[in-house]
């Protein structure tokens with residue numbers, strides 16, 4: 001075991017030395033004014049790194065409308081779903097980015113959704129201003145992938161663990177399982193829509209507890225990606 005490790009370290013040092021020599025050679029050639037050495041040809045010499053998992057988050061309703069909107073007695077807006085979704089999406093993207101994933105945040109009707117191929121897509125929404133509590137998640141109803149079920153199982157473990165929210169089973173709507181995004185993306189892309197809680201009964205969590213909400217979403221996605229990103 002130990003000898004294996006030493007051998008690996010030696011290999012890594014050798015690789016680094018070769019790369020350094022290459023870089024020095026290229027820099028020397030460039031300073032000597034040789035025009036044929038471009039950054040592109042240098043990139044071609046480097047060993048290609050494994051691709052980072054591509055995670056797409058949809059900031060629910062972004063670029064389109066406010067989603068659910070709560071108002072006070074005077075009719076003034078106190079909380080808008082799209083703002084909650086955007087705040088959580090930013091935090092989730094930051095967490096997953098730090099963990100080495102390639103994360104992008106899309107609008108609700110982002111043109112890049114057409115035929116999208118990604119390692120995972122999660123659309124972030126929140127529910128109405130009714131005084132209910134709970135989250136729910138759904139994947140495509142029509143011909144779901146085994147990976148859709150794995151993603152859903154991961155989210156159903158991680159999200160309630162981080163947020164303390166219970167699953168709210170009675171309000172999964174046609175809009176969720178026949179979600180427009182499921183019909184646009186490539187059928188090979190595992191996807192999920194998550195209603196992170198009710199703006200009504202879970203308003204405090206969704207505004208003051210966004211770190212926990214984001215942790216729940218990020219944990220669910222990482223649980224799903226783990227087998228693919230694990231080193232052999």
Ligand SMILES: [Zn+2]
Nearest residue numbers: 060067125126
């Ligand atoms: Zn929504």
